[in-house]
Amino acid sequence: MRIATWNVNSLKIRLPRVEEWLAYAEPDVLCMQETKLADSAFPAMAFQTLGYEAVYCGQGQWNGVAILSRVGLKDVVAGFSDQADDEVVEARLLWATCGGVRVGSVYVPNGRSVGSEHYEAKLVWLARLRRHIESSYDPNEPLIVCGDYNVAPTDDDAWDPSKLHGATHVSPPEREAVGALLDWGLVDTFRTLRPETGIYSWWDYRAGDFHEGRGLRIDLALATKPLAERATFALIDRNARKGKQPSDHAPMVIDFDP
């Protein structure tokens, strides 16, 4: 079973590249983030043609998450478990069961700059995610929470830790918030299979960061141990960050034994 995650940065603009990549990589499940589409505009038909069912949680202009699956799509839930019906929340969280695995597609708030109100909101969001997972799931069941965490878990996940000191995505509180997910029982599947440094999933569009190798590994696939132990292969597809109109993120693939 191949599970993938990709922050597509506008599915409207990226649809041709996503279609091309699905045909090439053939994931069984693809979690997407930053679709930037209202649900009424989601191109479900295009994915159906390629053999994928789709669920999506969008809000238009910003955010938006989705899950594609060709191994079933059941028990779909959007948002947090403690969300009130009248609470206005951004479209950043979606769950579904695909081929016996509980899958989450998450788009963690960016945080903008350390100490800003957006940064504080990011930490609150991550703590709420931890509570949601803790109250809804069991570390002994097959669960994978994929997406753009906007956190590089360790210095090995950043191009130059010394230049990033004090910056967002690498601060200790953000890393502790991701660490709390690992403490509950999730495993960073990519890092387990790929211990080498210098592998990133996001590069700023500006200043030629991609070609200069200035990236961060902020797209993660965190799985419970019973599932993580079945992981056999992990790849971040840098080729999908090249060429015409790429997303600023590359897709990541994890393969699991049955």
Next chain:
DNA sequence: ATGGTAGCGCTGCTA
């Protein structure tokens, strides 16, 4: 180098 680019949507925001 306190810059730079992309997307949304039409002015300046978000990333």
